[in-house]
Amino acid sequence: MLKIYNTLTRKKEEFVPLEAGKVKMYVCGPTVYNYIHIGNARSTVAFDTVRRYLEFRDYEVNFVSNFTDVDDKIIKAAKELSITAPEVADKFISAFYEDTSALGVEKATSNPRVMENMPDIIQFIEALIEKGYAYESAGDIYYRTRKFKNYGKLSNKTIDELEIGASNRLESSENERKEDPIDFALWKSAKADEISWESPWGQGRPGWHIECSVMATKYLGDTIDIHGGGQDLEFPHHENEIAQSEAKTGHPFANYWMHNGFVTIGAEDEKMSKSLGNFVLVHDMIKEVDPQILRFFMATTHYRRPIAYSGTAIEEARVNLAKLKTAYENLHYRLSDSVLELPTDPSFFDKLTTIKEQFIVEMDDDFNAANGITVVYELAKMMNIYSEQKEVSKAVVEAMLGMLKELLTVFGIILEEETQLLDAHIEALLLERTEARAAKNFARSDEIRDLLKNEGIIIDDTPQGARWRRG
Template sequence: MLKIFNTLTREKEEFKSITPKQVNMYVCGPTVYNYIHIGNARSIVAFDTVRRYLEFLGYNVKFVSNFTDVDDKMIKEANREGITVPEVADRFIKAFYEDIDAINVQRATINPRATDNIQEIIDFIKDLIDKGYAYESQGDVFYRARKFEHYGELSDQNIDQLVEGASEHVGDSEFDKKQDPIDFALWKKAKPNEIKWDSPWGEGRPGWHIECSVMSTKYLGDTFDIHGGGQDLEFPHHENEIAQSEAKTGKKFVNYWMHNGFVTVENNEKMSKSLGNFVTVHDLVKSTNPQVLRFFLSSTHYRRPLEYSQANLQKAADNLDKIKTAYNNLKFRLDGAEDATDIKDTQAQVDKIVADFTAAMNDDFNVQNGLTEIFNLVSLANNTAAQETVAKNAANVILEAMVKLTSILGVNLDEDQQDLSEEIQQMVDARDEARANKDFATSDKLRDQLKDMGVILEDTPQGTRWHIND
């Protein structure tokens, strides 16, 4: 039985989808004015892992994640470069796909863009005005936050204590237009040289919060199963989404709210573009194995903070190497192996590990406890590979389980290794010959040379194995 920590109730709740074996899920996507950084990637990977596990449980997941492609930052970047806002968006959406592909994130079922939904946004705002939840003021439209009875419940705040301007997306210039300081913008009047659209309130563009309300309900319905995002989105963004959506539809907006923890750097400081302490995925995958980065991001419980450092990246690399080495060593033993008549003991061990892994992940996607079970599989794989004779069908049961469980974390154990060049193969063969002749000085020298070239050798009773050092 899967339980999810619901930010709204601050409790773990049994998960029940609205439609059996179907999960409708929305995750706030990036504002596409720059490359995504590790903090952005943490959220992307966390919810990709959630999605993969739901699919492992047998759910069909409709996964929607938006692009905010009109925004103050987008306009500023376009003006700085002397190009249009759509041109900025197109460039960084292309980069976004390249980056998430590199770290093995499944693409969303739908990635809607705010600018493709302007008419729907205008219609949504008109409905809120008609219902008395919004008002026009000097070309802007604002939402009456105090009118919504449950405002502040998601972030557990008293409405009388909320401070105007809690979001960096809402500027102080709006203050004198508002009926109440906590009201927030649904539509912004166009300023000179800004991208704009016609509306009943004059030329302008949508506010940030309204975009996600419109796109999530458009593609997933008035009420859907899961809404995710970073902890920094609880207030005001997700709080405002609830207020807008439920005021319009009169229905519960989302059944389960999930928020991932921050990525921190030195002195426990949150990583963010505004602080200038970020590292982009685009740059990092040039110097770090993308699978190591993916494993680093996915191997900590999604609600816990994650400290980014070279030491922690190296720890992730070492742990991933243990998993892949065990997998490849056992796979190596398949050559020449024959099926056994009875593999009940191996099957029972694997079944228990998979069941314990499932129990761990059913506890609010507890990947750290799940990893304990993956390493139990690693031990089983190592013990099996070390046997004098290996049963092919027993080995395959272990290998299949390793692939199945690690794939939930986005790890591809069958990633193709690089081909050894003829020169390197000759060096490996020469080393094997030197070892056979007990010429250990030559053997060690060749091994060190190969290591300097990034080729790691593993001597097994069945022969020499190799892999490229990550």
């Protein structure tokens, strides 16, 4: 039974989708004014892993994640780069796809953009005005926050707390345009030389919160199964989405709210963010670190827990992933001498069934990836032991290999057999080493091992002979 920790209720709940076998899932995407950093990627990877597990459990997932391509930060970047705001958005949307693809992230079912949905945004705001939930003031449109009952239910905040925070946060000129300090903008009147659209209230552009309400309901319906995003979006962004959406439709907006933890950095475990200037760009990192290692680092921690980013943590992820890959490669090597007719001990298949069942038990507990990967390590241990046997069954080898590939795919790790061609120089060294070992010239054998290591080729001596892999 799959259970999800629901931020709205502050407890784990059995997952019951609106429609059996199908999941409607919306995750807030990036504001595309720069390359994504590891903190941004953590949310993308976390919900890609959730999606992959739902698909592993045979759900059909309609996964929608937006691009915020109209924003103050994008306008500022456009001025700095001397290009248009749409050109900034196009540049960094392409970069997002490139970087997340390297991290093994599947493309969403749909990635709607604000600029492509402007008529829907305007119609949504008009509906809120007609219902009395929004009002115009000097060309801006604001949402009447107090009118929405139970505002603050997601973030567990009271109106009084919000009023104090809003009064301290906003400029007095904006407060003067509002009926109430806690009201928030749905539409902003255009400033000189800024991108804008014609509306019933004059030239302007949408506020940040309205876009997700519009795109989630447009592409998935008035009520969705799962809404996700980073913890920093819980308030005010997601709180405002609920207020907007439920005021317009009269229906619950999302049945399950999921929020991933931050990536922290430094001795003080400070949240990684562009505003603090302590971020590491994925675009740069994947040039230095195998993207699968970064994926493994992020995907194997429980999504609600913070991740402490450090060189030590990346190295630990590298070592653990290498162990799994080695277990796969060692057993795959045995396919060449596996015996098709070898009587198969049924206990091996029973053990594999037990491993898969235990994996599901752990992952069904709010997508507990840390416990899930521990089960995968047990499978790798079993594979290592079996690969050392004098004779191996082809059926057992294939079943084990298939199981490891299937479970690691949930974490976005795709295992492939070593198929790269070696150049003639390295082939010659491998042959010479084989001959040296046969002649018991172990000094030369060790010397060649070191030479190959310098070439990025790791030699593993097994009872079935030497095999190589790229280090």
